[in-house]
Amino acid sequence: MSRKISIPAIVFSILLVSVSANIANAETIPEWVKNNALWYGQGVISETEFLNAIKFLIENDVLIIEGSDMKFSNNVDATVIIPNGNSDIANVGFYLPLNLEIPVGVTVTWVNDDSVPHNIQSQDDSGKVIDIFNSPPLNTGDRFEHTFDEEGVYKYHCSWHPWRVGLITVN
Ligand SMILES: [Cu+2]
Incomplete structure (x- = not known):
């Protein structure tokens, strides 16, 4: 598992995953994940707050990063x-x-x-x-x-x- 990913790459991935998941299955991504990505994009929350949210997702196995792949686990459903x-x-x-x-x-x-x-x-x-x-x-x-x-x-x-x-x- 690689965690050496740049911040812009994470932001971009989150937004991309959110958008893709929205099309595939709107229930897959918790609302607060979408809000965090949105707020960070709008400058409402700091980089640290946003990274803490991502860290929480990874530590709780909600967000799984394997190599260059990123996915949400099924336990959010x-x-x-x-x-x-x-x-x-x-x-x-x-x-x-x-x-x-x-x-x-x-x-x-x-x-x-x-x-x-x-x-x-x-x-x-x-x-x-x-x-x-x-x-x-x-x-x-x-x-x-x-x-x-x-x-x-x-x-x-x-x-x-x-x-x-x-x-x-x-x-
Ligand atoms: Cu009953």
Whole structure:
């Protein structure tokens, strides 16, 4: 892995990757990455701040540099599946994954793949529902999104099947 890349080359690459990814898949690049590149281009943030943002991406394996290639890893595409059979306590049926680990700024999408409705309700440590992310009823195939802007371990459950508890770990 080579990290001897000039600053203008990094800026150019980020902008290029952002533009290409926008065309291919707008959900691949977190909004704050685009904003950082934009702000640096406009002189709003310093070179150090911009480089720190790039460093963060590399250290967290969001941005992978191999030789002259640069790509974003798949862990920015964060999905939790509510699997078929999740409603029945007798089934395995855990959220997939049960504990999703993501960097700060990532949007998580829950997808209901079960045959019955579910919801997603954030909870405090004692299991009480709190107002961080709270979905409406999700019918089969429905999706719910939440962007995690702060580090922490976030617990959630489904109010109709409260034995189904999942975690989102943001670090
Ligand atoms: Cu449920």
